[in-house]
Amino acid sequence: MKQHRFFSKIGAFSVNLSEPRTAIKSLRYAVNSMERKNSSLFIYPEGKIVPFTTEKPQFQKGLGWIAGRSPDSDIVPIGIYIHMARYDKPELFIKIGHPVDFDSKQSSENLNLLFEQQMQDLLVDLQNNAHEHPQQFTTL
Numbered sequence: 001m002k003q004h005r006f007f008s009k010i011g012a013f014s015v016n017l018s019e020p021r022t023a024i025k026s027l028r029y030a031v032n033s034m035e036r037k038n039s040s041l042f043i044y045p046e047g048k049i050v051p052f053t054t055e056k057p058q059f060q061k062g063l064g065w066i067a068g069r070s071p072d073s074d075i076v077p078i079g080i081y082i083h084m085a086r087y088d089k090p091e092l093f094i095k096i097g098h099p100v101d102f103d104s105k106q107s108s109e110n111l112n113l114l115f116e117q118q119m120q121d122l123l124v125d126l127q128n129n130a131h132e133h134p135q136q137f138t139t140l
Contacts, residue, residue, distance in 0.1 A: 015062055017047065027062050031069045041066070041073075045115065052081050054127055056120040063115055064108030071104035077119045079126040086134070093137055095126040 015026040033039055043066075044050075045059035067075055077097040084090050100118045102111055129136055 015047070015060075017060060017062070023062070027065055030062075030066050034066075034070045034073050042078075045112075045119075052123070052127075054120065054124045056116050059112045059116050059119075061108055061112065064106075064111035067102060067111045067115070068104050068106070068108055074099035075102065075115060076100070077115070077122045079119070079123045081123070081126050081130050083130065085131060091130070091134075093126060093130040093134075095122060095129070097122045 013026060013029065015030075016022050030041055030043075034041055043063065045063040046057055047060045050057075063075075067073065076099050079093075079095045079097070081093045081095075082090050083093075097118065100115060102114055104111075106114075
């Protein structure tokens with residue numbers, strides 16, 4: 001958040017996992033925000049913005065914790081891929097996955113594993129389609 005201050009202008013907040021008390025406060029804020037009508041919560045479950053990779057991501061514990069306390073929420077993976085394989089200028093590809101079917105009674109660790117696998121599947125599919133079937137994407 002300190003490095004990318006513009007996020008605070010759109011309602012973003014950080015979760016400081018090195019301070020358990022403030023981390024729990026932030027996670028509770030996230031769960032409570034999901035109770036509002038038409039609410040959405042967009043997160044970087046790795047805890048930071050990371051370069052694109054199709055390797056299985058390593059999500060922080062908070063995502064599973066939030067999902068366990070928000071059983072009616074949709075957890076939707078979103079992949080963003082930028083490459084310059086076809087043109088001199090970069091192309092940006094975005095893929096929005098389907099809501100992940102999860103049981104909020106599972107442990108936070110098991111929920112995280114499920115979300116990590118779903119995200120990896122989406123990223124692999126995104127990269128493959130961006131190179132092999134770019135016509136499937138809408139050009140803006």
